[in-house]
Amino acid sequence: MKILVTVKRVPDPETTIRVKPDGSGIVTDNIKYVINPFDEIAIEEALRIKEKQGQGEVVLVSIGAKVASEQLRTGLAMGADRAILVLCDQELDSLGVARILAKIVEKEAPDLVLMGKQAIDDDANQAGQMLAALLNWPQATFASKVEFMDNYVQVVREVDGGLETVRFPLPGIITTDLRLNEPRYASLPGIMKARKKEIREIAVAELGIDTTPLLTVHKMDPPAKKAAGKKVESVQELVHLLHTEAKVI
Amino acid sequence: MITARSHFFTEEHEMFRAQVRNFVSREITPYIDQWEQEGLFPKSLYRRMGELGFLGIRYPEKYGGSGGDIWMTIAFCEELCRCRALGLPMSVLVHTDMSSTHIARYGTEEQRQQYLVPMIKGEKVCAIAVSEPAAGSDVAGIQTTAVRHGDTYVLNGAKIFITNSVHADVFCVAAKTDKDKGHRGISLFIVERDTPGFRLAKKLQKLGNHSSDTGELVFEEVRIPRHNLIGEEGKGFYYIMANFQDERLIAASLAVGAAQQALEDTLRYTRERRAFGKRLFDHQTVAHRLADMATELEAARQLTYYAADVLQRGGDCSTEVSMAKLFAAEVANRIAYHCLQLHGGYGYIQEFPIERFFRDIRLSPIGGGTSEIMREIIAKRGLDRE
Ligand SMILES: Cc1cc2nc3c(=O)[nH]c(=O)nc-3n(C[C@H](O)[C@H](O)[C@H](O)COP(=O)(O)OP(=O)(O)OC[C@H]3O[C@@H](n4cnc5c(N)ncnc54)[C@H](O)[C@@H]3O)c2cc1C
Numbered sequence: 001m002k003i004l005v006t007v008k009r010v011p012d013p014e015t016t017i018r019v020k021p022d023g024s025g026i027v028t029d030n031i032k033y034v035i036n037p038f039d040e041i042a043i044e045e046a047l048r049i050k051e052k053q054g055q056g057e058v059v060l061v062s063i064g065a066k067v068a069s070e071q072l073r074t075g076l077a078m079g080a081d082r083a084i085l086v087l088c089d090q091e092l093d094s095l096g097v098a099r100i101l102a103k104i105v106e107k108e109a110p111d112l113v114l115m116g117k118q119a120i121d122d123d124a125n126q127a128g129q130m131l132a133a134l135l136n137w138p139q140a141t142f143a144s145k146v147e148f149m150d151n152y153v154q155v156v157r158e159v160d161g162g163l164e165t166v167r168f169p170l171p172g173i174i175t176t177d178l179r180l181n182e183p184r185y186a187s188l189p190g191i192m193k194a195r196k197k198e199i200r201e202i203a204v205a206e207l208g209i210d211t212t213p214l215l216t217v218h219k220m221d222p223p224a225k226k227a228a229g230k231k232v233e234s235v236q237e238l239v240h241l242l243h244t245e246a247k248v249i
Numbered sequence: 250m251i252t253a254r255s256h257f258f259t260e261e262h263e264m265f266r267a268q269v270r271n272f273v274s275r276e277i278t279p280y281i282d283q284w285e286q287e288g289l290f291p292k293s294l295y296r297r298m299g300e301l302g303f304l305g306i307r308y309p310e311k312y313g314g315s316g317g318d319i320w321m322t323i324a325f326c327e328e329l330c331r332c333r334a335l336g337l338p339m340s341v342l343v344h345t346d347m348s349s350t351h352i353a354r355y356g357t358e359e360q361r362q363q364y365l366v367p368m369i370k371g372e373k374v375c376a377i378a379v380s381e382p383a384a385g386s387d388v389a390g391i392q393t394t395a396v397r398h399g400d401t402y403v404l405n406g407a408k409i410f411i412t413n414s415v416h417a418d419v420f421c422v423a424a425k426t427d428k429d430k431g432h433r434g435i436s437l438f439i440v441e442r443d444t445p446g447f448r449l450a451k452k453l454q455k456l457g458n459h460s461s462d463t464g465e466l467v468f469e470e471v472r473i474p475r476h477n478l479i480g481e482e483g484k485g486f487y488y489i490m491a492n493f494q495d496e497r498l499i500a501a502s503l504a505v506g507a508a509q510q511a512l513e514d515t516l517r518y519t520r521e522r523r524a525f526g527k528r529l530f531d532h533q534t535v536a537h538r539l540a541d542m543a544t545e546l547e548a549a550r551q552l553t554y555y556a557a558d559v560l561q562r563g564g565d566c567s568t569e570v571s572m573a574k575l576f577a578a579e580v581a582n583r584i585a586y587h588c589l590q591l592h593g594g595y596g597y598i599q600e601f602p603i604e605r606f607f608r609d610i611r612l613s614p615i616g617g618g619t620s621e622i623m624r625e626i627i628a629k630r631g632l633d634r635e
Binding site: 034073074077185186187188189190191192195 | 261268272301303305306317321
């Protein structure tokens with residue numbers, strides 16, 4: 001089975017993010033970048049599927065500046081076979097991303113596309129769904145378990161208040177949730193092997209599609225500063241304040 | 250704390266560093282307090298590290314290693330120290346870079362297959378036994394003997410301060426094959442743990458590095474096959490001296506890595522803790538002290554990198570490596586003193602990692618050659634020439 005996995009370069013969730021004073025974006029100096037954690041889960045799942053089936057190919061795709069090759073290289077070090085980097089300096093919205101991915105899917109013809117349910121930088125949670133619509137493919141979002149049956153794939157989805165089990169025939173799209181698996185480390189031999197693996201670069205212009213964003217970021221605000229806590233003397237006082245001040249009970 | 254990334258580290262080194270950091274934070278740091286208390290970490294950790302290629306960084310691919318360079322090893326050292334203890338990192342590095350190295354460099358093909366391959370996988374743990382009750386710095390003065398009897402050698406003597414002496418399956422032991430020849434009479438041998446007459450006499454209680462197992466070994470009529478000799482008879486001293494460069498560079502790197510973590514912890518603390526109406530950090534003497542420490546640490550780091558570069562390029566690096574070990578060990582101890590001081594009473598309490606760092610780092614100017622011996626080498630090899 002050929003699996004295409006999407007990889008986005010995002011700020012390390014452990015770095016402190018500061019919003020630029022003019023609200024036009026975040027301060028990017030001295031930020032460390034990593035693979036979007038949900039995409040890392042998608043890579044892990046693809047590798048496990050390949051290992052279990054004893055054959056197949058795992059192809060990574062990223063869209064962005066040249067530096068995104070760092071994240072692709074890490075994915076290759078985890079065990080993916082090769083990677084594609086769509087070079088694009090322009091800001092994209094989810095639809096632009098989905099359109100580019102649709103082109104890549106057309107070229108690569110994978111049996112399955114595995115994606116993170118969302119990227120932790122803009123939390124849009126749309127690219128997978130939009131790609132499914134553009135391709136007219138079935139999709140299972142928020143996967144917490146993936147199993148292959150004879151002629152379909154079964155996915156357990158995490159939905160509000162419980163789990164939902166769905167099935168669809170391939171090809172299709174799965175987006176990963178947090179509990180699907182725990183991604184492996186790239187071993188040192190894996191890192192050494194990744195050196196020789198291919199990262200093919202494609203300029204976005206070559207794809208001949210319109211990626212002008214319909215959606216633009218208008219303004220960013222940092223989260224409100226937390227006010228200092230308050231100490232109370234008794235349970236009665238706490239209940240009273242929760243009722244009158246916090247108005248939660 | 251931010252200083253520019255050294256040009257010695259490529260994207261690949263940084264990728265490896267990130268993996269080690271991740272591994273340490275998930276599989277070591279959460280358990281380190283317990284392992285420090287128990288005086289040992291689980292042997293299974295070696296296997297786990299073996300799977301990830303951590304134990305064969307610079308060993309040839311042929312034996313399961315990765316054929317990496319010194320910068321991979323340095324990144325590994327620095328990141329292991331992120332667990333805020335030095336015992337475990339020391340144990341692991343004794344295994345990878347201070348003991349198994351003799352088998353890798355001077356061993357026969359059979360010895361490499363039999364020992365090095367499982368060591369790189371983490372299935373066998375290795376130790377190096379040189380120091381003795383009556384000879385530490387003065388390696389040539391060891392008294393353990395190895396006498397040839399046909400196809401065997403018979404070892405008698407005692408070793409002290411031996412790292413990994415509980416976990417190790419294999420010991421590289423220095424012994425005199427010719428008592429009259431001084432340092433030219435020393436040879437190295439492979440002794441397996443279950444050899445009759447060989448035993449761990451005692452596990453030693455130490456000031457720090459508690460998660461590392463240090464012990465005293467006894468050899469009574471220990472008979473080993475002749476083919477357990479490593480390399481040539483009478484060359485042991487030279488093998489040990491040659492490996493000292495790697496060992497001391499690693500010691501310097503561990504001191505830098507541990508001091509970095511301690512300084513970062515102290516920066517955080519002084520920015521949170523308040524006294525006299527402001528943050529500790531806002532008292533000028535505190536901020537200046539921190540600036541001094543950061544500067545000294547950076548100097549120690551760069552000297553260590555410089556020595557590593559000389560080592561990586563090949564050739565004699567003993568002066569540079571001795572300088573790095575001397576300086577890094579002493580800087581790290583000064584940093585320990587001042588970081589503890591800036592924590593006040595909390596620095597003296599075991600719940601704060603600075604207390605452990607203060608104890609652990611004290612070994613740095615002693616183990617792997619004392620600061621005095623480093624000065625001897627620098628003076629004799631580096632300074633006393635035309
Ligand atoms: C935790 C720990 C782990 C260790 N692990 C190992 C191990 O795995 N394998 C192993 O073989 N050894 C190991 N050692 C031993 C270590 O290498 C020695 O302790 C060290 O080399 C010093 O030797 P010594 O303790 O006998 O001190 P000594 O040599 O007796 O030195 C005592 C003092 O005299 C000074 N001194 C000695 N000679 C001179 C001189 N010429 N000029 C000026 N001053 C001098 C020393 O600097 C020191 O201050 C370990 C030690 C410790 C504490």
